[in-house]
């Protein structure tokens with residue numbers, strides 16, 4: 001019985017009397033020419049040697065030992081244009097076949113539902129995003145030979161099938177992070193990208209991965225190890241719900257491209273995930289814990305990984321996750337930096353985490369879009385002084401007011417963040433008892449309960465969701481009109497991610513925080529952050545900020561949430577150009593005379 005997708009294909013081929021052969025995604029689902037069934041395999045065989053030449057030898061050379069990685073990475077490292085296909089080549093070099101990966105055995109589910117009239121949808125001109133909100137967004141890139149940004153999806157040669165899915169998603173224009181990150185990634189460069197919450201980072205890392213796999217650049221034959229999956233791309237995220245969301249998005253982008261996306265996360269039965277993996281996987285989206293489990297069971301090998309993306313990368317590399325991530329990335333069989341392509345994305349990137357992250361990257365480009373590490377101007381932020389004992393009645397007042405003035409419409413959703421799991425249960429109960437339909441999500445709930453809570457919230461059945469930080473990052477829930485920080489977090493970056501659950505994709509939102517003496521340590525950074533985002537800072541908060549003993553802002557005097565730490569170290573060392581002539585650009589893609597200084601007359605796009 002075939003145990004993996006590749007095995008199935010091999011079995012089919014041998015049953016047909018042909019040679020068993022791995023078929024790369026871009027060749028899958030081609031209508032099989034009746035007289036020449038082995039044609040795809042033959043044409044593929046030609047590209048195998050090319051791919052192997054580029055990575056320095058046979059597939060076997062990937063096994064064991066980190067220093068056997070001979071050749072340079074495909075398209076990679078510093079030329080700035082190699083491997084990129086920008087400039088409207090009109091789809092040259094692309095396989096134009098359409099159709100899913102089912103090959104008659106398994107039908108690919110249409111993630112867009114039944115309505116597949118893409119042109120019609122395109123004409124609805126639902127951009128889903130208010131691009132005016134991004135008109136003046138500052139952008140900063142640093143690194144050697146940074147590939148230039150694009151203005152439209154048409155300028156990027158992503159391939160017909162992916163372009164069609166972009167239209168199906170009704171993405172008319174790339175968001176700023178997509179304009180910059182996609183060409184950088186298509187050029188084979190490693191990337192550390194920092195962009196505001198809700199600004200389209202998921203597509204920014206998914207498009208280049210899917211496009212690269214579609215090109216079949218990395219289609220070497222997987223070793224024949226029974227029941228072991230060999231993904232080409234790995235996308236790691238910190239929570240199960242976020243992994244599911246990325247999986248759903250990636251499946252849309254990959255629809256009918258022949259690229260197979262599978263998700264693996266904890267709390268859900270592993271057997272179904274194993275079956276999915278056995279059917280074949282090109283892109284594996286996973287949470288670290290479940291992935292380690294799969295690696296230990298020898299059901300997944302990372303030796304063919306060509307793309308590694310860490311979403312919420314700063315969270316993935318902080319104390320909680322770092323050992324697991326190092327284990328996966330450095331101690332298993334994954335190709336090292338320089339051979340694989342690594343992309344790190346988040347809305348926040350503290351310098352100490354950037355330093356750690358550099359271990360995973362090779363000659364990378366740092367990209368910062370917006371006042372990164374800051375909140376977006378689209379969110380109106382309010383902070384109110386509320387004693388611990390008054391919080392519940394205060395919340396009720398807010399909810400009543402919201403209901404009474406209908407400010408956000410009938411389906412407006414409110415997300416309430418609390419510190420502890422017990423606190424979440426208690427508040428949910430209290431709200432329900434008091435006539436407010438609420439549900440809760442936190443780490444002590446079963447995965448089924450967590451998913452049910454999210455569904456019920458998204459559908460508006462229970463328009464109030466009480467959550468711990470498990471829901472703080474990445475979740476893209478439409479119609480969240482109000483985020484309430486019932487308990488403020490200890491870290492300002494967590495605050496940024498929490499309030500980022502509203503005000504997404506160019507829409508506006510409201511965030512209210514309850515502040516009291518227990519939050520003194522956050523006063524300074526909160527006040528700085530609000531100032532950066534042009535919010536009204538109450539006088540009492542400014543006084544707390546001044547008094548605050550621990551109130552050392554991480555934001556460098558309230559200016560920037562995140563900039564390339566390599567620059568800062570060069571500045572503090574008094575070196576003017578850390579890169580020795582590398583490209584440092586600022587502003588809107590125009591080469592910038594950064595000159596390593598903030599002296600008079602030098603204007604950074606951040607100022």
Ligand SMILES: Nc1ncnc2c1ncn2[C@@H]1O[C@H](COP(=O)(O)OP(=O)(O)OP(=O)(O)O)[C@@H](O)[C@H]1O
Nearest residue numbers: 128129171173175197198199200201202474476505
């Ligand atoms: N080019 C585009 N045009 C229109 N809508 C877009 C575009 N790109 C992304 N979106 C939409 O914007 C929303 C936010 O995208 P996404 O979830 O990727 O944001 P994010 O930057 O990852 O946010 P977070 O930092 O919170 O994880 C999604 O609903 C997505 O479908």
